[in-house]
Amino acid sequence: MATAFSKHNMRDPRHLMRFVKFQALTGTEPERLKAIAKSESVSVETVKDSVRQIESYNRQNESGRVELRLNESILRVMPAFENSMVGLLEATELVEINDANTGKKKIVKQDDKTTRLEASRIVKDIIVAKQPKQPIAEINVNQTNQVANLSTAETTEERMDRLRKRAAEENLLPAEVAAVPGYLDRDEDPPSSDDEDGEDEEGE
Numbered sequence: 253m254a255t256a257f258s259k260h261n262m263r264d265p266r267h268l269m270r271f272v273k274f275q276a277l278t279g280t281e282p283e284r285l286k287a288i289a290k291s292e293s294v295s296v297e298t299v300k301d302s303v304r305q306i307e308s309y310n311r312q313n314e315s316g317r318v319e320l321r322l323n324e325s326i327l328r329v330m331p332a333f334e335n336s337m338v339g340l341l342e343a344t345e346l347v348e349i350n351d352a353n354t355g356k357k358k359i360v361k362q363d364d365k366t367t368r369l370e371a372s373r374i375v376k377d378i379i380v381a382k383q384p385k386q387p388i389a390e391i392n393v394n395q396t397n398q399v400a401n402l403s404t405a406e407t408t409e410e411r412m413d414r415l416r417k418r419a420a421e422e423n424l425l426p427a428e429v430a431a432v433p434g435y436l437d438r439d440e441d442p443p444s445s446d447d448e449d450g451e452d453e454e455g456e
């Protein structure tokens with residue numbers, strides 16, 4: 253037995269099919285409605301009603317309207333949500349313990365750590381979700397630069413060599429470099445006292 257649909261029932265697929273035909277056909281609105289009605293052997297008012305129902309449904313379910321309704325719903329339930337979260341974060345439980353003084357059991361109230369931990373995770377997830385997202389590529393570049401900086405750190409000797417070469421190229425010797433003895437630039441050992449005495453004797 254065929255299922256009977258009301259002409260106002262949106263579950264009836266004929267409404268959507270008539271709307272699709274109405275959008276696909278060319279001509280004036282009365283001409284398109286009349287053509288669809290003739291092909292299905294129904295009245296023009298029936299086709300017109302189907303088209304109007306789909307148009308009304310589309311208007312009510314536009315993305316902007318849906319987002320607005322969602323925001324309204326969130327704002328409406330937010331006070332209750334906040335109260336619930338406060339209750340979870342401050343949750344307590346009754347525990348039966350032995351009384352050291354009387355030796356009998358007694359009921360005490362203590363923090364419900366399990367419930368509080370789960371509530372803290374929910375709050376953390378909300379905070380993380382609201383944080384601005386940074387591009388992954390930027391993070392990788394920063395990490396790469398840090399590794400590069402560490403790997404290219406030069407020693408004191410390397411730095412002095414670099415300064416000497418630069419000073420020689422530019423012929424600009426800083427004061428601290430100009431006073432460096434010549435044997436250091438020539439990678440020679442410092443002259444011994446015997447060599448200095450021999451040079452004095454030859455000079456005499």
